Amino acid sequence: MVAMHVAFAGSPLDRADHLRGDAPAIAALMNVSARLLRMEGLDPVVGDDGALSWGVLAEVADNTELVFLGLLDGRACFAPAPQQGSVAPPNPRLWQALASLSGPDMAIYGMARSLVGWHARHRFCAQCGAPTAPAKGGWQRNCTSEACRAEHFPRTDPVTIMLVEHEGNLLLGRQPRFPAKRFSALAGFVEPGETIEEAVAREVLEEAGVRVRDVSYVTSQPWPFPSSLMIACHSHADNPAITIDANELEDACWFTRAEVAAAMAGDEEAPFIAPPPSAVAYVLLRWWLDNAS
Amino acid sequence: MVAMHVAFAGSPLDRADHLRGDAPAIAALMNVSARLLRMEGLDPVVGDDGALSWGVLAEVADNTELVFLGLLDGRACFAPAPQQGSVAPPNPRLWQALASLSGPDMAIYGMARSLVGWHARHRFCAQCGAPTAPAKGGWQRNCTSEACRAEHFPRTDPVTIMLVEHEGNLLLGRQPRFPAKRFSALAGFVEPGETIEEAVAREVLEEAGVRVRDVSYVTSQPWPFPSSLMIACHSHADNPAITIDANELEDACWFTRAEVAAAMAGDEEAPFIAPPPSAVAYVLLRWWLDNAS
Numbered sequence: 257m258v259a260m261h262v263a264f265a266g267s268p269l270d271r272a273d274h275l276r277g278d279a280p281a282i283a284a285l286m287n288v289s290a291r292l293l294r295m296e297g298l299d300p301v302v303g304d305d306g307a308l309s310w311g312v313l314a315e316v317a318d319n320t321e322l323v324f325l326g327l328l329d330g331r332a333c334f335a336p337a338p339q340q341g342s343v344a345p346p347n348p349r350l351w352q353a354l355a356s357l358s359g360p361d362m363a364i365y366g367m368a369r370s371l372v373g374w375h376a377r378h379r380f381c382a383q384c385g386a387p388t389a390p391a392k393g394g395w396q397r398n399c400t401s402e403a404c405r406a407e408h409f410p411r412t413d414p415v416t417i418m419l420v421e422h423e424g425n426l427l428l429g430r431q432p433r434f435p436a437k438r439f440s441a442l443a444g445f446v447e448p449g450e451t452i453e454e455a456v457a458r459e460v461l462e463e464a465g466v467r468v469r470d471v472s473y474v475t476s477q478p479w480p481f482p483s484s485l486m487i488a489c490h491s492h493a494d495n496p497a498i499t500i501d502a503n504e505l506e507d508a509c510w511f512t513r514a515e516v517a518a519a520m521a522g523d524e525e526a527p528f529i530a531p532p533p534s535a536v537a538y539v540l541l542r543w544w545l546d547n548a549s
Numbered sequence: 550m551v552a553m554h555v556a557f558a559g560s561p562l563d564r565a566d567h568l569r570g571d572a573p574a575i576a577a578l579m580n581v582s583a584r585l586l587r588m589e590g591l592d593p594v595v596g597d598d599g600a601l602s603w604g605v606l607a608e609v610a611d612n613t614e615l616v617f618l619g620l621l622d623g624r625a626c627f628a629p630a631p632q633q634g635s636v637a638p639p640n641p642r643l644w645q646a647l648a649s650l651s652g653p654d655m656a657i658y659g660m661a662r663s664l665v666g667w668h669a670r671h672r673f674c675a676q677c678g679a680p681t682a683p684a685k686g687g688w689q690r691n692c693t694s695e696a697c698r699a700e701h702f703p704r705t706d707p708v709t710i711m712l713v714e715h716e717g718n719l720l721l722g723r724q725p726r727f728p729a730k731r732f733s734a735l736a737g738f739v740e741p742g743e744t745i746e747e748a749v750a751r752e753v754l755e756e757a758g759v760r761v762r763d764v765s766y767v768t769s770q771p772w773p774f775p776s777s778l779m780i781a782c783h784s785h786a787d788n789p790a791i792t793i794d795a796n797e798l799e800d801a802c803w804f805t806r807a808e809v810a811a812a813m814a815g816d817e818e819a820p821f822i823a824p825p826p827s828a829v830a831y832v833l834l835r836w837w838l839d840n841a842s
Contacts, residue, residue, distance in 0.1 A: 377675060412741055449656060475744070
């Protein structure tokens with residue numbers, strides 16, 4: 257297993273799980289030395305130094321729900337949950353803000369965004385419709401109805417993303433929402449009742465009509481838009497005939513190793529534009545160029 | 550990658566994703582030749598032949614929410630969503646019912662249980678509290694409030710479960726709820742903002758105080774209690790000193806290869822009782838005995 261850097265991973269925070277269930281400890285940590293991750297809704301506040309901006313808890317309204325992110329250099333860190341959330345994918349303005357962040361700052365922000373976004377979208381109990389209230393330092397929400405008392409936990413959605421190889425060529429696709437000329441790895445959510453390997457095979461068959469075998473795991477990435485766990489895999493196809501599902505993909509093609517290498521090098525003559533380095537698809541393609549047979 | 554059989558995987562159903570969004574097609578499939586998976590709440594109905602029991606749609610009340618499971622031998626299969634769900638783990642009576650099922654029947658049941666349980670627990674919108682209604686053949690629920698219109702999707706929770714190896718010995722633990730003498734692999738949910746590998750390292754450190762390196766993926770399993778995706782990994786430890794988190798584990802020990810082999814063989818003299826074959830932990834231990842150095 258080669259260590260690969262993926263964006264939004266490598267958080268320096270100690271999650272301090274043992275403190276979450278200890279309400280008096282959490283309350284005691286909410287003091288003047290606690291750090292507040294400044295956010296504008298789900299977006300980060302980035303300082304003039306290009307780093308995440310931190311403040312103190314007194315900056316937010318008294319009724320703000322604060323999520324305990326963990327300990328950083330021994331100090332407790334909290335993030336404010338907005339009243340409303342969104343599952344919208346990141347926009348160019350957000351990527352611009354993230355571009356100046358260090359790797360550790362990206363990881364802290366990603367975790368905070370997923371968590372506070374979950375709070376904003378789960379203020380009611382899915383089981384009975386009553387309001388919910390945060391618990392366990394913000395790692396849980398409980399139904400406030402005496403008759404229900406359901407417990408709710410932050411959601412993390414596993415997504416498979418896969419390279420498909422046939423005779424040294426790679427199958428990549430483009431979704432209608434992609435920028436011009438962009439191609440990337442196919443991807444899709446893992447559904448109830450299937451393994452990672454079954455999800456990979458189903459997605460490639462559904463989207464491109466291609467059957468795959470020998471699915472292998474490569475790496476993973478937390479992706480906070482809103483709360484995905486990207487599970488990156490490699491697979492082989494015996495028959496390269498493509499049948500596109502036009503609801504999912506605008507196009508899908510096989511690319512040679514030279515074409516993939518050119519795209520990854522940013523070559524203007526390349527037949528497609530590679531995914532950005534923050535995407536695990538970029539890491540998958542880099543891994544393939546460096547390692548695959 | 551060695552193919553490993555895991556329980557609840559290997560469904561023979563064609564999920565027929567392209568039909569889900571086609572409301573007229575789904576309505577047309579709900580005819581006299583459609584198959585109804587008979588269930589009692591979340592539990593399966595098992596026939597005298599030890600197989601899942603199938604009936605026809607006319608057996609259920611008109612207002613029953615039916616989930617489109619997919620196609621089996623060209624026939625549409627549906628499962629009924631109960632009014633109320635539960636996140637309770639399977640009880641011995643359920644395991645007894647499952648014991649007679651074939652592998653494909655286990656997979657069909659597991660998928661159905663996760664899905665209909667999700668419906669039963671999500672009859673209200675977590676974003677605004679209004680009632681939700683099923684959509685896309687039961688693969689989505691939509692908020693019925695004009696002002697909200699949030700879309701909700703079946704939940705799948707990634708869980709890491711891991712072997713930890715030190716000088717040829719394995720770290721296994723027991724939770725207080727386990728049957729007597731049972732030890733199994735440590736496990737825990739993947740949280741927002743971490744990779745699979747980071748989740749493995751965090752869980753082992755939290756539960757047993759052991760630092761691991763070189764985490765590698767082994768296999769995965771859908772686990773429908775209520776909706777987990779088990780992600781089974783292997784890792785190495787350099788320092789075997791154990792510090793148990795008593796909130797999570799009752800005990801944790803290092804076992805030799807011979808001890809693990811004895812437990813997996815069901816030897817009465819073995820120092821512990823292995824997890825059952827339906828658990829991915831069993832598959833992990835079998836893989837380790839057969840493959841690890």
